[in-house]
Amino acid sequence: MDEIAKRRLLIAAGTGLALGLALRLAGLATLSSLSLGAGTAVVLVALLVQIARSIARRDFALDVVAALAMAGALALGEWLAGAVVALMFAGGQMLEARASARARREMTALLARQPRTALRQDASGLTEIPIEAIRPGDRLLIRKGEVLPVDGRLEAPALLDEAALTGEPLPVSRPAGDAARSGATNAGESLVLLALRPASESTYAAIVRLVEGAAAAKPPMARLAERWSVAFLVATLTLSGLAWLLTGDPARALAVLVIATPCPLLLAVPVALVAGMNRAARAGVLVKSGAALERLASVSILVMDKTGTLTEGRPRLVAIRPAPGMAEGELLRLSAALDQASGHVLAAALVAAAQEAGHALPLPEEVREEAGAGLSGRVEGRAIAIGTRGFVAFHAPLPEAGAHEPGTAIVTVAIDGRFAGSLLFQDALRADAPAMVAAARRAGISRVVLLSGDAEAPAQAVGRQVGADAVFADHDPARKLAVIEAERRSGRVLMVGDGVNDAPALAMADVGIAMAARGSAAPGEAADAVVLVDHLDRVATALFAARRAQAIAKQSVAIGITLSILGMVAAALGYLSPVQGALIQEGIDVAVVLNALRALGPGRDETT
Template sequence: MSNSNPSKPGSPVWKSLETLIAVFTIIMIAAHLILRFALVTSETVQNFPLWAVLALGGTPLVWGLLVKMFHREFGSDLLAGISIVVSILLDEYLAGSLVVLMLSGGEALEAYAVRSASSVLQALSKRMPSIAHRKIDSRIDDVALDQIAIDDTLVIFPHEICPIDGIVLEGHGVMDESYLTGEPYMMSKTPGSQVLSGAINGESALTIRAEKLAVDSRYAKIMEVMQTSEQHRPRMRRMADKLGAWYTPLAVLIGLIAWIISGDPVRFLAVMVVATPCPLLIAIPVAIIGSISLAARRAIIVRDPTALETADTCRTIIFDKTGTLTYGEPHLTEQIYAEGFKQDEVLSLVGSIERFSKHPLAQAILNTVQAEKTITHEATEISEPPGQGLQGTVNGHSIQITSRKKLLKQQPEVESQLPEQAGGLECLILIDDLYAGTYRFRDTPRTDGLSFINHLSPQHQIQRTMLVSGDRESEVRYLADQVGIENVFFSQSPEQKLEIVNEETAQTNTIFVGDGINDAPALIAATVGVAFGQNSDVTTEAADVIVMDSSLQKIDEFLHISRRMRRIALQSAIGGMGLSMLGMLLAAAGYLPPVAGALTQEVIDVLAVLNALRVAIPPKALIDFTPGSTI
C-alpha cells in the first residue's frame, strides 16, 4: 500500500502528526498529575488536560485506525482505538490518555529509528561532486555535470571524487575504487586506464576523456538501482501486528458474546478495558528499545527496529567480500625466488627500499619484514616514477620492483623463468638487472572467518551462506576456500547483487553484510542489511544495522541480541495476553467490573513491562563461537 497520500496512516505527514500527539500527550498527562497532586479538588480542572488529549490526540488516532480497518488491516492498535473510545464512555480519562500515548509514542519512536529512502539517496547525492573541471586548450573551467558531453577533456585534481566514467589521457597515479568495484586496493592509473565515477583520486592530478554522460555513469546507475530497490522493498509485518491479528478479533468476540448473553453492555465495556493490548503496545517496544540500548553499548547501532524482530528468523546470510570477511588490506602470501637467490637476502634488500614507497603493497612487504625480523640496510638513489615501479641501490646492488608486463617489455627473454600468473596481485623483483623473485599478495582474510561461518548453521539455523562480490573470480574463490563458503558469485555489479538478494529474499528472510557503496542496493533489499564501519555515509544510511567495530564477533552478538529480544518480548506479550484473556473471561462472566478490570489490566501491564525490561541487562556472553585461524 502506497504512503503517497499524506492523509493515510504510515505516510510521512501522518508520522509527524503522531510524534506531535505523543509529545502533547506527555505534557498534558504531566499537567494532570500536577493538578491532581497539588490538591486541586475540582475534577473538571484535574481532567481538563486529559480531555484535551482525548479530543486533540485520540480523535485523529481513532480516525486513522478506522481508515486501517476500512483497508482490512486489523492489528493490535485497532483494539487500542476501541479502548480509547471505551475509556471515554467509562470516564476513565487517564487510562484513555495512556493508551493514546502508547499508540502515538510507539509510532513516533519507530519513525525516528527507521531509515527512509530519501536519506539514502541524499547521502549519495552529497557524496558526488556537482561540478567538473573541463579543459579546453590550456584553460580549465568549472561546469555542471549535466553540461559534460562525451569526449570532453576533464581534469581530476588530487583527492577529488571522479565525476564521470572515462579514460585517462595524461598523468600517472592511483584511485580508490573499492566502494564501487569491491577491489580492496588502490588501483594504478596510467594513460589508457579506465576510471569510474565515484572513485577517489590519489595524490596526482589526472586528465581524462569522458566516455559517458553523467546520467549514464556508474555512480548514477547505482543511484538508480538504489531508488528502485527501496521502492520495491517489501513491508515486514511487525511482531505486534502478527499477535494482534488474532488477539484483537478474539477480544471483540468475547466482549460481544458477553453482551449478547447477559444483555448488559457494561460487560462489553469491561471486557474491552481489560483487553487493552498494553503487553503488545508497551512490552514489545520496551524490549526493542532495551535491546537497541544493549546493542549500542556493544558498538552495534540498530537503525531499524524491525531488524531486531526479524534477524533471528533469517535463514540465508549473504556476505560481500572486501571489508567483511576480509580486512580490505593486501597481505604478502607467497614468496617465489629464482635459482641462486635466498629468501632472507632478497627480502632484506626489497624491504630496505620499500620503506620509501607510497605504493599500497609496500606496507604488506614491510609487515612481513617485521614479522620475520629481517634486517634492512641503508638505501640510496630511491626513485618511484608514477606507473614505473620502485628503484634504489642497497649495499651496492641495484634493486627494482616492477610488474610482469613491464619486466617482459624490458627483458622478454626472462619469461621462461617466471612462475605462472595466479590470482591476486604480484610484483616482480630485479637485483642487478637479474630476475630474483616474485611476491604475491591477497586481501587478508579475517582470522575468525572460518569458525564464524561454521557456527552459523548449528547455532543460528542459517541454512544457506553466500559470498557475493564485485571482485575477480580468483580472489573470491580463494577467500571462499579459506572460510568454507560454497555458494560463490564473483564480478557482480550492484545491479547483479541486487538481483541475487531479491531472489534469495523471495524464498526466505535474508541478512546481507557489506561495507561499500556498491553494497547499498543489496543492503536495502535484504530482510536485514548490516554495514561494517563508517566507510560511507551511503552504506550506513542504507543499512538497518551498523557495526562500528568491524568484527564478525559483533555480527554474532547482534544475532544473539535479536534472539534474546524476540524470546523476552514474546514472553511478555504472550504472557500478558494470556493473563488478559483470563481477565476477559472473568469480566465476561460478570466477576470483573470495568473499574476493577482497568486496575487488573494495569497490574498485567506492570508484570509484562518488568519482564521486558530484563532485555537491557547484559548477559554473561553474547558470542558462542571460538575465533580461530583461517590461514
C-alpha cells in the same frame, strides 16, 4: 503526546486519587467523589483529544477502550474505579515513554555528542566556525576531550577514543598521516586535523542521519498489532455488552472494559523492537528502522562479498623467499627502501612490514616506475628491480617459476642484475570470519553464499575456509544482482558487503548490511544496517538481536492478550470488580513492558 504532557497527566490522576482516598477516610464522601471524578475527567479529556488526532491522521485510535472505561465509570458513579483506570492509563503512558527512552539510550547518545563548531587554523590565527563552514583542506585544531567534527588526516601522532564509533573501550594511537574519522574523541594533547571532506559527508554525520531516521517508518509488526487491536476491541465490546444484557448489571460491563485496555498490543511491539535496535547499536551495528529489524529476523540466506568483508581487504607480507646467498632481512630492507617511491598497495604493505621488522629504510635514487608492472632504481648504490616476473626479467635472468597457493600475489626482486628472491603477499581471511558464519547458522541461516568479483581460485579458497554452500566468482555488479534475484526465490536474503560495487546488491537484497568501518559511503547509503566497527562477527550479533526482539515481541503480545482475555471472562462472570480489573490490567502492562525490555540483552544462543 510528549513526555512532559504524559507526566502532567500522571500527576493529575495521582493527585485526584490520593486526595479522593484521603477525603473518603475523613468521611467526606461528596468531596471524595468530586476529587476522584476530577482526576478521571482530566485524563479522559486528554485521551479524547489524542483519539481525535489519531483519527484525523487516519490511524485507528487504540485507546478507545480506556476512554470507554473511564466514561462508563463516571456515568455509573464508580468514582474509585474511574480514578484507578485514569491513574493506570497515565502510568502506562509514562511507562511506555520511559521504556522507549531506555531502549533508545545508546542511539540518542550519538546525537548528543555531535559537535556544533570547530577551530580553523590559518594565517590570521584561530577562528571558531560552525562545522557546516568546514571545507576540504582546512586545518582544524582539536583540543583534548573534543570530538573530531569531520573526517580528516592527522598532521602528527594522536591518541583517539573511538568508542562511539567502534565500541572499543581503550584509546587508539594513530600515526601522523593516518586517516581519522569524525565522531572520535581526542584523548591526548591538542592535535591538528587536515579536513578531507565537509561535515555533511563525514562518517559521524552519516551515522547521525541514520539514527534520526531509525524510527521514522512504522514496522510491519506494529501495523499488524493495530489490526489485532481492532479485533480485540470488537471482542471486548461484544463481551461487555453481553455481560450487561444477560445480568442487567452495568458494573460487570464496566469491569470487562477496564481490564480489556489493549496495552500489551500498544506497548510490547514497539518497546521490544526498539530494544532490539538498541542491542544491535551497542554492539556497533546501526539498524535503520524497525521494519529492517523485522526483515533481518526472518532471513534464511546469507550472501557475502569476499574482499574487505570476509578478508582484511588489504594485502600483507606473508613470506620472504630469498635466493641462495641473500639474507632474508637484507632482501626485505632493500626491496622496501625502493618501494617507498611507489604508491602501489603492495608497496605500502612491503614498507609497513619492513618498518615493523625494525629496518631503517634509506631513500631510493634514480627511480623509474612502469605502472602495474614494477619499479627500478638504486638504493645505497645498488641496482634494484622489483615487480612482476615479466618486468624483473628485463633486469636479470630468473629461475623457473614454482607453484604457489591460490590467492597469493608474488613479487619478484633482482639486485645488481641477479635474481634476489621473491616476496609473497596475501589478503588474509578475517580471523572472525569462520566463527561468524557458524554463529549465523545458529541464528537461523540455512544457506551461505560467497559472491565475489575476484578470480575463481582465491574465491573458492575463501569459500572453503568459511564453509560456504556456494561460491560465485568473477562477478561484476550486474551479475551480482542476478545471483541475489535467484537466491531470493528460495528465501529471504541478507547481503553483507563493503565496496561501492556491492551497493546495488545491498539495495536489492531483503536486508543489506554494509561494513562501514573501512568501506566507502555508498554501501552505507544503500544498506538497511551499517556495521560501524571493524568486526565481522557483529553481523551475527545483529541477527541474534533481531530474532530475539521479534520473538520477545510476539511472546509479550501473546501472554498479555491471553491474561487480558482471562480477566475479561472473570469480570463478565462477576468475579472481578471494576477496581480489581483496573489493578490487574496495570499489572499485565508492567509485566509486558518488562518482558519486552529483555530484548536489550543477549540470548543464550549467542554464547553457545
